[in-house]
Each structure stands twice: as structure tokens, then as C-alpha cells.
Amino acid sequence: MLGTKGTIACLARARRLLRIRNRLVRECLAELLSTFVLMKKGWGGSSAQKITSFETKGDLFTTYLAGALAVMVGIYIAGGISGAHMNPAFSFAMCLMGQFPWWKLPIFAVVQTLGSFISAGAVYMLYYDAIWHYSNGTLTVSGPRETASIFATYPADYVSIANGFLDQVIGTGVVILGVMGIMDTRNKGVPKGMEPPIVALVILSVGCSMTANCGCPLNPARDMGPRLFTYVAGWGPEVFSRGNGWWWVPLIAPMLGAAVGTYLYQLFVAFHHPEEDSDVLAEQGSIVLVNTAIDQDIAMSPTQKDTGGTAAAESPPSPSASSTASPTVPVTPLKTS
Template sequence: MLKKLGAEFVGTFWLVFGGCGAAVLAAGFPELGIGFVGVSLAFGLTVLTMAYAVGHISGGHFNPAVSLGLALGNRFSWGELPGYWAAQVLGSFCAAGVLYVIASGAPGFEAGGFASNGFGELSPGGYSMTAALVAEIVLTAGFLIVILGATSKNAPAGFAPIAIGLALTLIHLISIPVTNTSVNPARSTSVAFYAETAAVPQLWLFWVAPLIGAAIGALVWKLLLDDDATE
């Protein structure tokens, strides 16, 4: 079990450090900024690379919503869920702390939003709370369907990390303007505490919506799409 938790810690650290690091350090760099597309690719690549690196140890969740959805989809033990959530959140906080140390080394550094999520005034596009809630629920549900399908025993072997990484990239391409993209409560929680905005009071949405979305995605898969169940 310790190896599984260590893998989830390392994988979540990499996701937050790589994805949020791309947003904080590289997205707005004068003339060389990677923009929304670059940040979207960074998040997708973090999941893809760590899924191959440690997915065989822990399953490669790196996200409390994914762990919940997999438990609901009968792919993961409920007894392991608290430990996974703790490892994911801890890995996320460590990554955010390391990122802050690096980012604060730049002259004139201001944390600003620090890659945090938000709605209303904290939404990149000024989207409402309702829009943010719906986007996070729908996109997390879709993410879980991709994960459950790509890891099905009837799916082509060895390609799941690619499908999951590309799905996360697509999710970011859709929703960075809406919420700065969460679909991951751990990712949202850590960076919010380093932001100079009111990100922390809005954190509730970035736990509630992804967890609801994960439950919906797992339910849709089990009721309508689970080809394993027909074997």
C-alpha cells in the first residue's frame, strides 16, 4: 500500500508542478509565452507520462475525483480511497510549494491567481458560477468515461495513458476560459492557498463539481457502456 500511495503522491506532484508550472512560469512569458494551448498540452503530458511511469503501481489516478469514479465503477477499493485522497492532496501541496519557491525568484514577482481556479471575477472569461459548475461536472464526467473505457479489458492494451492524456488536454482547451480548468480537487486546493485572489472561498465548487461529475461518469459507464459486464 505504501508504494501505491507513494506513486499517487509523485504522480500528483508531477501533474500540479508540470501543469500549473506551465501556466505560472511559461504561459505569459513575453514573446515566448506558450498560451492556453501550451498549458493544455502540459497538463495532458503530465498525466500521460506519469501514467506510464507509475500507473502500474497505483493505477495512476492523481485526482480525488478519478479515485471516486473508479471506486463507483468497481475498479478500485473503497477502503483505499481515503489514503489515495490524502496522498494526492499532499503531493499537490508539495508541488505548489516548490513552484512558488521557483516563481518567486523572478524580479517583481506577484503571485496573482497562481494558476488557481475560479468563477465570476476569478474566471478568465468572467463566466458565472452556474457556467463553472456545469462545465466542471460535464467535463469530469466525460473524463471518467474516457478513463473507464480506455482501461477496460476489451480496450487495446497499452494505449490508455495516451487516451487519458489527450482527454485532459481537450478538457483544458475547452474550459481554461471558463474556470481555468480543474476537474481535479487536489490540483485546485493547493494553488489556491498561494494565490493573491479570493480563490480559497471558491474552492467548494472545485470539490463538489468534479466529485459529482465523476459519479455521473461512472454511473453512465456502468449503466450504458460497460462492455466488460457483457462478457
């Protein structure tokens, strides 16, 4: 009993000493931990097991399942604190939607990359003996006993840079489309608290159908962090030259794919939701663009609204702006569960 009380008292003192009140720091810590879990429990650890174990070699579904489940765990860990982006491409999509401030994007990207780098180190330590045994004592980036692909992604020998780039744009776009649909409170939606496993299923479906070309990175941090680790850990500069200099594709293509997925969802779904009061949408945590002002010259009458008419939307002009200012669409903040 005394031991229990002493432990509780010790934890209470530690909490008082270590508790961080700065919101940005707390978000960065949560993002770091969730990204670490994503890579350690998911892609990195499962890839190491698949590549170095002759018994499980070729069991791709296990790798993708582990990655999807790691996404789910990461969201549960940090979803209510940082949003559990774990991916600069998703952070970029949230910026495009006005759900995330642009100034935080580079900070989150660095933190996510750092989490992936640390996770790669943890995977290397955990599978140290297996990696050196499998590689016959030589850390190689190509060849039949290469081990660099445990950490970063590389295209198949027959895949061109252009084809791989398109692969990543489409793959990331599909993921963002799915996430947008899940988070859209004016769409079908999912029960509160069930978002993580549903997102995991989206990741699993993409992993099972779009990974043959280049391993399906879909995440600049997931690829660059481990690639930097392999560079400094002994694999050398070939980690940047293999695949005709493939390394930049997982950095750029997922960001473009995130923009494509975001805007496709808006153009095909979100823009066509019925008009609703922006305060109501904010209370619901809507992730879609919200029309809050209608130009008086083209506004609909109540009769037109009832018959399904449409009207163009634009933001109220600033005091110094002219009446021909470029249309913009304000958004409501995202409420994370």
C-alpha cells in the same frame, strides 16, 4: 571499475535499508510522486511560464499540452503500483465501480492533495524571481498582475457559481467517460502500454475545449493543494473568497462529474455487452460491471440468448436476506499494467 562496483554496492545497501514492503505505503509514495509530477511538470509549471512571461502570454495550447503530457508521465510512473489516480475524482469513480476500496479513498485524496501542495511549493521556488518581477513585488489574487491563478483555478469574471459548477461536472464526466472506454477490455480498447498517451489525448481535448470558464481544474487535489499553498505563502485569505467563494466548486463538482461519467458509461455501453463468464472477464481485467447471477424466474433460455434477449441481473441473496433484496451488481478487480 572499482568505482562502479562501489556505487552498485552502495545502492544495494541503500535498497536493503530503505525498501518498503507495506503495499499501502508503496502505493501512497507512488501516488505522491505521480501527482507531484502532474503538477510540477504540467499545470503548475506551464501556468507559471504562461502568466509571468510576456513573450508566451496567451499561449494556452502549450499549457494544456504540458498538462496532458504530465498526465501521461504520471501514469507511466505509478500506473503499475498505485494505478496513478492523481485525482480524488478518479479514485471515487473506481470506488463506484468496485475497483478500489472505499477505505483507501480518503487516504489517496490526502496524499494527492499533499503532492499538489509540495509541487506548488516547487513551482514557487523555481519561478520565484519571475513571480515577484511580474507582480511588481505584490502577491495578488485579482487584478492585471495577479499570480494566484498560476497555482489554483478561478472563474472568469462573467461566470456564475452555477455555470462554473456545471462546467466542472460536464468536464470531469467527459474525462471519466473517455477513461472508461479506454480501460474497457470488452470495447475497442487500446494496445497494452498505450493507455497513458491515449488518456493524455483525452485530457488535452478537454483542456482545449472546456477551460475558458474556470481553467478546467477537474481535480479536487490539483486545485486545493496549490490553493492552500498560496494561502500560507503570502497571497492570503482572498484565495478562498475570490469568485464569490469559488474554492468549494473544484472540490465538489468533479466528484459529481465522476459519478455522472461512470454511470453514463455503464448505462449506455457497459450494461449492453454480451453476457460472459465473470472469471474470463477478471482475467481480461474488465472495468465494467459484470452480471454473475440471473434470477431463475426471469432467466433466458439458450434460444432467447441467441436471439439477443435480455434479462435482469441481481446478486445472490445472503443467507439472512429475503428474495426481494435490492439488486446489486458485483464487479471484477482491475488489473493495472
